[in-house]
Amino acid sequence: MDPRVISMIATAARPYQKIGQPGETLAIITDTDTDPVIWQTFAAAARTVGIEPFVALMVPSRRDYADPPMPVQKMAEASDIIHYTTRLGLVHSQWGLSLSKLRKKRIVSEGITPEMFVEGAVLADDAVVNAWNRRIQTIWDEGEEVHITSPHGTDLRVSLAGHLSFSSAGAKFTSAEAELFKAPFVQFPGGETACTPTENTGDGVLVVDQTIHHPPGRLVRPIELHLKAGRIVEARGGWEADEFKRWLDSYADPEGGTICEVAVGTNPEAKFMGNMRQDRFPLGSMHFGFGMNTDVGGTISSNIHYDAIISKPTLVVDGQTIIEAGQMRVAPA
Helix, strand or coil, rough: CCHHHHHHHHHHCCHHHHHCCCCCCCEEEEEEECCCHHHHHHHHHHCCCCCEEEEECCCCCCCCCCCCCCCHHHHCCCCEEEEEEECCCCCCCCCHHHHHHHCEEEEECCCCHHHHHHCHHHHHCCHHHHHHHHHHHHHHHHEEEEEEECCCCEEEEEEECCCCCCCCCCCCCCHHHHHHHHHHHEECCEEEEEECCCCCEEEEEEECCCCECCCCCCCCEEEEEECCCCCCEEEEEHHHHHHHHHHHHHHCCCCCEEEEEEECEEEECCCCCCHHHCCCCCCEEEEEECCHHHHCCCCCCCCEEEEECCCCCCEEEEEEEEECCCHHHHHHH
């Protein structure tokens, strides 16, 4: 067998080794917009660790976070592990929320490309990423007031009061929903630590200079998102800003413009590739989620979730500089 294929399979086995057990069943959900090499590699990798894979191949969804067809749902619900490898998002769908409540083991690789098996985030030492995760998690759990700026013009203030990181407990005062994050969950590739912001907070300007969920690919011109009381009130920029507004309006969701996540990238090997599966993770970057967060311990229910990425943020939490122009100013735990 080609050594490159062997290397890809070994890399692809890592998420199964983290949350799987020999003898378990695996539903790999994919679509016809996804390179077959991806699901073939994951299926082969699962078998190397004694997990029995099944592949659900579907026509691509018409929009992000639409529930998959019922046969796909039934197959996944009957499996021990569910692996999302579709081009568009599934994890934050209403069906995805139901899987959280069922405590299903899930692996998220939405938007992954074959290149990501051999370069970028997957090359990182898990121990190093986990050390950064622990450090940022503590900052989120203990912090209250967050101020983010950037060379592109970001100037945003958000509160974390009453909230903890995704890894800890989500929103402190919504115990029923806060239990959801405890369902076994792995991103592949990955490398981020996130927190739900306090409801109705988030004022200022967020200038997205790298990637946003739509339109796909690296931005030609930054998009300015103006926020008031935690909601987008205006998006400025070139044609990409206009296309983003059209896409967001198509959901007709009043919570679609509500900030629901503040996150720091914690993967030293991740790099910006114009793909959301990779671009959220470079160490010292930040991204901001909007829409649904009840599935990670928050209180916002929506039919959409999307991220907006900035590359060189300065992050100050309760007066302490955590990141300065994209460079970490604290040590890993």
